[in-house]
Amino acid sequence: MGVCASYPGANEIKGGGEDHNGVRWPSTAKVIHMDGRVEELKAPIPARNIISQNPNHFLCSSEAMSMNNCMPQMPGEEELQLGQIYFLLPLSHAHKLLALKDMCSLAIKANSAFGN
Known part of the structure; x- marks a missing residue:
């Protein structure tokens, strides 16, 4: 997962930092909960930190994610990266194939996370 290539407009996010070439990088990782709440993290943390606070869920x-495939669960030791979007999903969705309507629903939630 590349921070700069994580989504279009990554270098336009407000609140990020700048390298010596003036290139901006995102300042947070976003965890989108199914109730629409967005949790912003300012530093990389292991997935288990989020999962332990949300029993019966996975990141x-x-x-x-890809259509017609199961949603892959992040390993607990993997770190959430700045500039990335993560979904906190109920374990009941772990073996469900991701359909077009599900992708659209998640895309709307992600779009809302950026205030668009």
Whole structure:
């Protein structure tokens, strides 16, 4: 997962930092809960930190999702990366194939996370 290539407009996010070339990077990782709440993390943390606070849920990186495949669960030791979007999903969705309507619903939630 590349921070700069995580989504279009990554270098336009407000509140990020700048490298010596003036290139901006995102300042937070976003965890989108199914109730629409967005949790912003300012530093990489292991997935288990989020999962332990949300029993019966799992994290899935938006970049790892694809239609007609099961939503891959992030390993607990994997760190959430700045500039990435993650979904906190109920375990009941772990073996469900991701249909077009599900992708659309998640895309709307992700779009809302950026205030668009």
